[in-house]
């Protein structure tokens with residue numbers, strides 16, 4: 001008798017997400033297979049996590065080797081994988097020091113605490129942080145408060161104070177919101193969950209100049225854009241603007257749960273005891289993240305993301321010219337949204353599922369595509385055929 005995993009899930013798991021009706025059992029590269037053996041092209045990548053593809057050999061080897069050597073040591077002791085990961089990330093970024101944690105929300109939580117400590121130490125107790133409307137920074141109470149989407153906040157009121165939300169892509173809005181209490185501006189270089197919103201040329205440079213003028217810290221949340229997603233190792237490199245603090249997670253571990261925040265030396269305001277984590281910088285996750293980061297660098301994965309992103313854009317443009325119900329495509333690297341002129345995203349996602357393509361329902365009227373950064377032209381061609389089939393079926397009301 002086959003196990004009914006969907007029934008067991010609804011019996012035992014908290015109902016927090018409307019899952020797509022696919023029980024994924026295994027993956028390889030850009031493809032995954034469900035429990036019935038059906039194959040899919042995975043253009044969700046575990047929510048922009050599997051940057052180097054599913055079951056990547058380099059990561060699997062690193063995990064297996066580390067699991068047989070040492071799984072956990074507290075941060076009271078030195079740990080080789082932690083130091084190796086710190087070195088590779090610092091040496092390949094514009095930041096000087098790192099703290100490693102376990103998720104994107106935790107990375108942002110740490111970056112916010114660091115900014116507040118900086119304000120206490122160097123800016124007369126300034127503590128407010130300006131973030132953008134439609135941003136997404138995580139699910140802890142502090143990152144819910146940082147997130148510029150009221151529907152994530154309302155049910156949890158009262159939430160932490162100290163965040164001001166302004167329009168994205170508007171430097172003047174940041175200027176107008178800046179007060180003596182402001183210590184930092186926190187932005188995603190490209191907003192992911194908020195709609196795949198690409199800033200206008202000059203926006204991030206303008207924000208950088210304002211932060212320099214006012215002595216504010218510029219924090220980039222690169223949880224989704226980091227590690228190659230936009231076609232450069234870090235998103236900030238695509239815009240020629242360096243942050244003072246940067247957060248990472250998602251693609252950092254190639255599939256294992258890990259996050260990090262990095263800072264320029266001058267912004268490292270923490271002192272011993274100010275912050276910490278039992279599992280942060282764990283040897284297993286650091287070994288996997290080191291293998292993944294090295295793979296990304298050795299194989300110039302960001303260059304593939306850039307080239308394949310341009311190729312995907314062409315495919316999406318062709319689909320848009322064939323279907324008048326597609327109103328817009330927008331994106332960069334391998335992070336794309338397809339926007340419809342009606343709320344047909346659930347029907348498109350379901351039809352694409354049947355056609356063998358996994359997509360993320362971003363909005364009722366938009367889907368998000370974020371394949372592994374190792375995706376090939378042939379796989380994109382195949383994905384476009386499956387997307388076309390799904391679109392046709394969804395448009396017929398299927």
Ligand SMILES: Cc1ncc(COP(=O)(O)O)c(C=O)c1O
Pocket residue numbers: 047103104105106108136137138139188192193221222223224249250
């Ligand atoms: C930009 C950004 N920041 C933070 C987060 C939260 O990361 P996590 O789910 O690992 O806590 C996400 C997750 O989607 C994200 O996209």
